[in-house]
Amino acid sequence: MSTIFLSGLFVQPLTLRVEEWVGEGKLSEEDLERSLGSDARALLDHGMDRADWAPLEVVESLVALAAMQLGGETGLADWAREIALDWREREGIRELFERARSLVDGPGFLVTQLGEALLRDCRWEYEGGRAHFSVRLLGFESATPQLKALLGSLLARLVEQSAGADLDVRLAGVDASELVLFADRPGRTSFDPTSESRLFRAALVAHP
Numbered sequence: 001m002s003t004i005f006l007s008g009l010f011v012q013p014l015t016l017r018v019e020e021w022v023g024e025g026k027l028s029e030e031d032l033e034r035s036l037g038s039d040a041r042a043l044l045d046h047g048m049d050r051a052d053w054a055p056l057e058v059v060e061s062l063v064a065l066a067a068m069q070l071g072g073e074t075g076l077a078d079w080a081r082e083i084a085l086d087w088r089e090r091e092g093i094r095e096l097f098e099r100a101r102s103l104v105d106g107p108g109f110l111v112t113q114l115g116e117a118l119l120r121d122c123r124w125e126y127e128g129g130r131a132h133f134s135v136r137l138l139g140f141e142s143a144t145p146q147l148k149a150l151l152g153s154l155l156a157r158l159v160e161q162s163a164g165a166d167l168d169v170r171l172a173g174v175d176a177s178e179l180v181l182f183a184d185r186p187g188r189t190s191f192d193p194t195s196e197s198r199l200f201r202a203a204l205v206a207h208p
Contacts (some may be wrong), residue, residue, distance in 0.1 A: 004140070005053035005120040008149070013083050014062040015044050021069055025194035035065045053120050056143060063147045073149035073174065080153035088161050092117070097162040107163045111155055111181055118151065134182035141177035148174045156181055 023028040032041065040061040043054060067076055087093045092185060094114050100106035108128050112135060125139040140148065149171075156169035159181070163169075169183040 004122050006056060006059045006145070006200075007118050007120070008048040008054070010052040010118045010154075011043060011054055011059055011062070013086075014048065014059070014066055015047065017079075018044055018062065025067065027065075031065075031196060035068075036061050056147075060144055061070055063144070063150055066150075067146040073146055076146060076150040077153040080150055080155045083154055084157035084161060085160065088099045093158070098184045100162050105133070107159050107167060107169070107183060108135055110159050110162055111135045114155055114158055118155075132182075132184045134180060137179040139177075140179050143184050145174045148179045152179050152181060159183070 018027065018032075022029075022032070028184065032044070036044065037058070039054075039058045043062070051195070063076070063174040066079070067073065070079055071074055088097065089099065093114075096110060100113075102109040103109050105128065108126050111133070112124055112126055115122070116136070119137075121138060125136040125138060127134055145153075152174065156171060159169050160167055167183050169181055172180040172182065
């Protein structure tokens with residue numbers, strides 16, 4: 001499988017936060033030299049357009065630097081909530097929210113569409129509907145737990161914002177080869193994925 005790439009949309013919050021820490025004296029030039037390779041340093045120094053893509057291994061060093069400052073995976077997950085709140089009115093994200101709210105398979109639709117915006121060359125498997133869904137990222141075994149925690153938490157918080165307070169989106173597989181996002185609405189019976197919205201379910205299957 002080819003190398004997974006992450007979009008500038010995902011990378012921009014990392015570079016902006018690192019720049020803030022440097023400006024506040026929380027990170028030094030020596031810290032950057034020690035932690036970042038030349039490609040990651042170029043992203044930090046020159047920025048990255050939202051439509052551009054960076055290889056997973058380059059982004060990993062920025063995530064590791066953020067994890068060091070924020071206190072590991074828990075800190076990254078908390079930060080993901082801040083990023084999600086900042087993104088909800090962004091052009092493109094807002095339109096996805098509106099489309100998702102009108103669909104039976106809205107939560108799963110939103111996860112996969114956001115995943116396409118953040119990741120390239122990563123496969124997805126989906127099942128579910130409005131009351132239940134699970135989305136699995138396949139071939140993600142080379143990603144670190146830190147990057148999986150940040151990415152998965154960001155997707156989860158965005159879906160919760162769109163779907164409403166009664167949908168609790170959770171993560172599994174941060175330390176495994178597959179990252180899984182899943183949720184059930186309280187009080188709903190188990191969802192039979194063959195019983196509704198087959199058209200949208202077909203549209204949500206990952207590209208080969």
